[in-house]
Amino acid sequence: MKPLSRREFVAGAALAALAAAPHRLHAAPAATPWRNWSGNLVAHPAGRLAPRDEDELVTMLRRTSGPLRPVGAGHSFSPLVPTDGHLVVLSEFTGLVRTDPQAMTAELMAGTRLSDAGRLLHAAGQAMFNLPDIDRQTLAGAIATSTHGTGVNLKSLSGYVTALRLVTPAGQVLDLSAERDPDTFHAACVSLGALGIVTRITLRNRPPFRLQTRFSVAKTEEIIDCLEACAADYRHFDLMPFLHGDYALVTAQRETDDPAVPTTAADDDAGFIELVKLIDRTPVAERRALINSAVSGMAPGESVDWSFDALTNFRFDRFNEMEYSVPADAGPACLREILQAVASDGIEVAIPLEYRTVAADEAWLSMYHGGPRVAISVHRLAQHDFRPLFTRVEPIFWKYEGRPHWGKVHSLGYDRLSALYPRLGDFVALQESLDPRGRMLNDHLRRMLGK
Ligand SMILES: Cc1cc2nc3c(=O)[nH]c(=O)nc-3n(C[C@H](O)[C@H](O)[C@H](O)COP(=O)(O)OP(=O)(O)OC[C@H]3O[C@@H](n4cnc5c(N)ncnc54)[C@H](O)[C@@H]3O)c2cc1C
Structure with a gap:
């Protein structure tokens, strides 16, 4: 039994209503407030979008126009998630999609918790190279902030991503890898949830140990x-x-x-x-x-x-x-x-x-x-x-x-961040091209991305 149960942020009734009637978003009942794990952040989103599959996600993105923020397990301490628009919840996007035993890779749905990923991969004869201190995070949430464990020869979780699927704010589905569109891929491996919604992630793994x-x-x-x-x-x-x-x-x-x-x-x-x-x-x-x-x-x-x-x-x-x-x-x-x-x-x-x-x-x-x-x-x-x-x-x-760390408390804005992260300017240019209306931004992201 893990005592680190996350704060409840999904109101069952409101979510079920939205999932059942995804195109009548504005008729949804008033949303419950959202809180992060530590309780230092509270938001009052207009509602929550909980698509059942990628087609429904694409439809939701195309038929809505307001601000959106993807949310994982709410374990970030920095205000990446809060929005007064809609939260996008991938609680239906869980599980192992496929493994490639020769390449030792596995594709997982992006909303899979790290705890579930560990057991699913083990049963399939694979293991992630490394993990953070806890395993309550979702895979997409973890890689969005380059969540890491420890080990001189071990990378952050994002370093083991070999491919991912990104659904842009306009509803375009992009299958990305280092071979196919390397720039967008290397940006999307740590995206802060600013480029779109990641729905699938392929990880390079190793045999269980x-x-x-x-x-x-x-x-x-x-x-x-x-x-x-x-x-x-x-x-x-x-x-x-x-x-x-x-x-x-x-x-x-x-x-x-x-x-x-x-x-x-x-x-x-x-x-x-x-x-x-x-x-x-x-x-x-x-x-x-x-x-x-x-x-x-x-x-x-x-x-x-x-x-x-x-x-x-x-x-x-x-x-x-x-x-x-x-x-x-x-x-x-x-x-x-x-x-x-x-x-x-x-x-x-x-x-x-x-x-x-x-x-x-x-x-x-x-x-x-x-x-x-x-x-x-x-x-x-x-x-x-x-x-x-x-x-x-x-x-x-x-x-x-x-x-x-993008998911933890800090006070830096664009000027200092761009001196520390040499590709931040390129990231901003890509974000503008994928999301010209800035739907995926909140105040915290605007400050960090210089907007
Ligand atoms: C108790 C505790 C222990 C921790 N230990 C570690 C540690 O050992 N190492 C470490 O590096 N960090 C650690 N963290 C930080 C944590 O791993 C990160 O903040 C992580 O990003 C949280 O993942 P999450 O699933 O809760 O995502 P959230 O906090 O909900 O979201 C994080 C980011 O991911 C984005 N996002 C979520 N889903 C998607 C999606 N489908 N598509 C695109 N973007 C998405 C969000 O928009 C947001 O920008 C810890 C945090 C806590 C509370």
């Missing part, structure tokens, strides 16, 4: 000194340094042929969450002593599981998050500076940082376009104001040429 996971505790200063070598030593390496404390949690994973051993990850997660809550209740000045004694005493753990279970066991209370990816060689210095700034300013924060490595890919707006990077995340429990922490940390990311 198991991972041995080792959880341990390290002195933050010591592990930062060997960060590059430690990360390179494992298939996946994830560091969570406590702010206001001297220790970090380390998760290191290697491929193994050992049989899967049932894990106690849920219990471990529960203990971790209780610790974070205790830190949160403790005055900042007293936290170092608390963290150092609690964390240094944590026993190391080990488990073996299939990749899709081993990679996505991070469960948490609601929080908000900022994440930037800095060039790989700048990671340790950037991490140190954040730890020092938060400690010296006594800024409230209970959840540890997260430090992950990601390999380069070719998608125009990928955070990893052009070279490997290190993703550093800062979290604040959702019941607290995240601004003091995020406004203190964000300029540190800028100093190291960090690129913001």
Whole structure:
């Protein structure tokens, strides 16, 4: 049982009415508000379009004229989704379409949750190369923001897309790949939902594999000194340094042929969450002593599981998050500076940082376009104001040429983004050609795309 159930955003009655009578959109009952997972975003869309298939989607796009925003599982912290027009919900677009065992590729419907994708692919003799911390996201939502996991040799999910189908705002169906229309393909692999609706995604996969996971505790200063070598030593390496404390949690994973051993990850997660809550209740000045004694005493753990279970066991209370990816060689210095700034300013924060490595890919707006990077995340429990922490940390990311994660909180507009993402201007030109009336834009996208 995953405690990370998403906020309900689909009102059954309104959705069923729209699906049954897709061409009478404006007669739909008043829509329920939409909220994202953390609850920091609320929108009042005019309605929700839930096409049953691609033909119905095309008809809906052709027969409507107002603003549209595709929505996945609502797990983004940045306002990519909110609209007062219609949300496009692909809850009917789920499942495995076909696999190619020779090429080791699989085509999935874009609304498939990562959790379902893992099991469907496993049954078909395939596995995704990597996954993010959780698996509640939809495939389309995840690639739209270049969602990633960790591993020096592993790309973001967008880096494993070999083909996709995009339905443009005008209702044109485009089958894209690196061979067929490479420019549109590389733009659509991380599209922010600004180019149209992605309905199918083909992924390059590999045979199923198991991972041995080792959880341990390290002195933050010591592990930062060997960060590059430690990360390179494992298939996946994830560091969570406590702010206001001297220790970090380390998760290191290697491929193994050992049989899967049932894990106690849920219990471990529960203990971790209780610790974070205790830190949160403790005055900042007293936290170092608390963290150092609690964390240094944590026993190391080990488990073996299939990749899709081993990679996505991070469960948490609601929080908000900022994440930037800095060039790989700048990671340790950037991490140190954040730890020092938060400690010296006594800024409230209970959840540890997260430090992950990601390999380069070719998608125009990928955070990893052009070279490997290190993703550093800062979290604040959702019941607290995240601004003091995020406004203190964000300029540190800028100093190291960090690129913001599109799905997480950041404050950048077109001018700064275009200096960080060399293909942003090309992306804007393509967006204008596919969506000349700007139906797919909301205020947040207009700001980021310079409109
Ligand atoms: C608890 C938690 C853990 C997370 N862990 C990680 C992590 O480990 N690594 C990481 O990189 N990120 C992580 N994220 C961020 C998350 O993966 C991204 O924000 C992701 O984009 C959310 O996917 P979603 O399905 O919820 O999409 P949404 O948040 O609903 O939408 C995201 C974007 O996708 C677009 N979109 C959705 N469907 C379509 C479609 N069919 N066609 C075109 N565009 C579409 C939307 O318009 C929007 O622009 C985490 C978020 C949470 C809340």
